[in-house]
Amino acid sequence: MSDVTPTAAAPSGPPGAEPTTPPTTPPATGLELRTGAVPRRQVASWALWDWATQPFNSVIVTFVFTALYLTGSSFLPAEVAALDAGDPRREQALAGLTSGLGAWITVAGVLVALLAPVLGQRADVAGRRKAWLGGSTVALVVCMLALFAVRADPAYFVLGAVLIALGSVASEIAGVNYNAMLVQVATPGTVGRVSGLGWGLGYVGGIVALVLVVVADLADWWGMPTDDGLPYRVIAVGCALWAAAFAWPLFRYVPEAPAADRPRVGLLRGYVRLWRDVVELFRTSRPTFWFLLASAVFRDGLAGVFTFGAVIASVSFGFGSTEVMVFGIAANLVAGVSTIAVGRLDDRLGARAVIIASLTGLVVAGLAVVGLHDLGKGVFWAGGLLLCCFVGPAQAASRSFLARVTPAGRESEIFGLYATTGRAASFLAPGLWTLLIALTGATIWGTLGVVAVILAGLLLMLAVRDPRAAGAARG
Structure with a gap:
C-alpha cells in the first residue's frame, strides 16, 4: 500500500469543518508515479x-x-x-x-x-x-x-x-x-531524508x-x-x-520535469484557473489544503525564530556583534546537523510526527528562554541552540509532507501556494512581537509572541490528517 494515498471516506480537517466526502479515487502524487x-x-x-x-x-x-x-x-x-x-x-x-x-x-x-x-x-x-x-x-x-x-x-x-x-x-x-x-x-x-539533506546542507x-x-x-x-x-x-x-x-x-x-497534461493559459487567466484549482484541491486532496493553512501559521513562527533571534541576543542578553555572528555559526551548525539526522525519522515515522514533535520542542525551549532570562547569556546559548535543533527538522518535514500529498504535475503550483499562504500569514509573528514589546517595554517579552504563533500552528497541525498513517491503516 502506498504511503501517500489519502483516506477516501473519512471527513478531514480542523474540528468544526463541514463533513464532506472526497472522491474515492484521489489524484496520484508525483512520488507515487516515480519508479526505480x-x-x-x-x-x-x-x-x-x-x-x-x-x-x-x-x-x-x-x-x-x-x-x-x-x-x-x-x-x-x-x-x-x-x-x-x-x-x-x-x-x-x-x-x-x-x-x-x-x-x-x-x-x-x-x-x-x-x-x-x-x-x-x-x-x-x-x-x-x-x-x-x-x-x-x-x-x-x-x-x-x-x-x-x-x-x-x-x-x-x-x-x-x-x-x-x-x-x-x-x-x-x-x-x-x-x-x-x-x-x-x-x-x-526517501523523501524525508532527501528534503532533510537539502535543508541541512543549506545550514552548513x-x-x-x-x-x-x-x-x-x-x-x-x-x-x-x-x-x-x-x-x-x-x-x-x-x-x-x-x-x-x-x-x-x-x-x-537533474533532468527537467515533464510537462503537465493541462492546456496553457495566459498570466491573467492563470488566476482564474488558480481559484478553480484551490476549490478542486479542497475537494480532491483535503490533506494538502489543510496543511497549507496550518503550515502558513507555524512557518511564520519558525521564520520569527531566525528573524528576531539576533535581536534578542544583542538587546536582551547583551551579545556583542562578534558574539552574534559566532552564535549564528553555532545556530546554523546545530540546525544543519539535526535536520539531516531527523530526515531518516521523517521516512520512518512520517512528516506529521516530526513536525508536531519539533513544534512542541520549540514552544518549550522558547518559554524556557523567557522564563530563565535573568540567569544571563548561558540561558540564550542553551535555549537558543535548542530552538535551532527543532527549526530545521520542522522546515524540512513540511516540505516532504507537501511533496507526499501534492497531485502529480502540480508541484510548482502547490509549492507556489505554499509560498503564498506563508506570506499571507507573515504578519503574525512580527505583529505579536511588536505588540508585546509595546505593552511591556522589554524586548524579551516579544519572544512570547513568536512562541504563541508556533503554538497556534501546532494546534492547527494536530487537526491535519497524515496520509501515510491513513494509508497504512487501510493496508
Whole structure:
C-alpha cells in the first residue's frame, strides 16, 4: 500500500469543518508515479542548490549585511550618526532605517504572494521548472552583485533596501520550483531524508560563509580599506560568486520535469484557473489544503525564530556583534546537523510526527528562554541552540509532507501556494512581537509572541490528517 494515498471516506480537517466526502479515487502524487532508484548524483546536485543560495539568507539578510551595515550608523545623516549611542534622536533614526527596510521587504512579500502560485502553475504546464529556477537564481546572483554599489551613505539606503527586496522575490520564486523538484529526486521511502539533506546542507553552507566573514573580521580584513562600507560590499559579491559556483550542478545533472497534461493559459487567466484549482484541491486532496493553512501559521513562527533571534541576543542578553555572528555559526551548525539526522525519522515515522514533535520542542525551549532570562547569556546559548535543533527538522518535514500529498504535475503550483499562504500569514509573528514589546517595554517579552504563533500552528497541525498513517491503516 502506498504511503501517500489519502483516506477516501473519512471527513478531514480542523474540528468544526463541514463533513464532506472526497472522491474515492484521489489524484496520484508525483512520488507515487516515480519508479526505480534516483541516482545519487542527482540527489546531491539538487541538495547543493540549498548550500549555494543559503548565504543570501544567513549572511546578507539575517546576520551581517542588513543587521550590521544597511540598518547601521553608516546610513544616518552625519550630524545624527555623531550623537551618543543612547540619544533618542539617534535611536529614532536607526528605527527609521529598520522600518524602511521592512517596508520594502513587505512589498517583496506581496509580490511573492501574487506571483508564486501562478508562475509555478506555468512552470508545471510548460515542463520548465528548471528553466524558471535557473532564471530566478541568476536574478538572485545579480541582486547580490549589485549590492557592491551600496556605498556607506544615506543616499544609497533605498538602493540597498530595494536590492534586498528584489533578491528576496528572486529567492522565493526560485524556492518554489526548487521545492517542486523534490519529487524528481526522491521516492516515497526517501523523501524525508532527501528534503532533510537539502535543508541541512543549506545550514552548513551558511556556517561556512559566516565563518569566513568572522575570520576576515578578526584579521581586520587583511588590510582592506574599511571606509565606505567596502568589507560589507565585498561580502555581498562573495555571496554572489558562492551561489554561482555551487548552484550549477543542479542544472547539469537533474533532468527537467515533464510537462503537465493541462492546456496553457495566459498570466491573467492563470488566476482564474488558480481559484478553480484551490476549490478542486479542497475537494480532491483535503490533506494538502489543510496543511497549507496550518503550515502558513507555524512557518511564520519558525521564520520569527531566525528573524528576531539576533535581536534578542544583542538587546536582551547583551551579545556583542562578534558574539552574534559566532552564535549564528553555532545556530546554523546545530540546525544543519539535526535536520539531516531527523530526515531518516521523517521516512520512518512520517512528516506529521516530526513536525508536531519539533513544534512542541520549540514552544518549550522558547518559554524556557523567557522564563530563565535573568540567569544571563548561558540561558540564550542553551535555549537558543535548542530552538535551532527543532527549526530545521520542522522546515524540512513540511516540505516532504507537501511533496507526499501534492497531485502529480502540480508541484510548482502547490509549492507556489505554499509560498503564498506563508506570506499571507507573515504578519503574525512580527505583529505579536511588536505588540508585546509595546505593552511591556522589554524586548524579551516579544519572544512570547513568536512562541504563541508556533503554538497556534501546532494546534492547527494536530487537526491535519497524515496520509501515510491513513494509508497504512487501510493496508
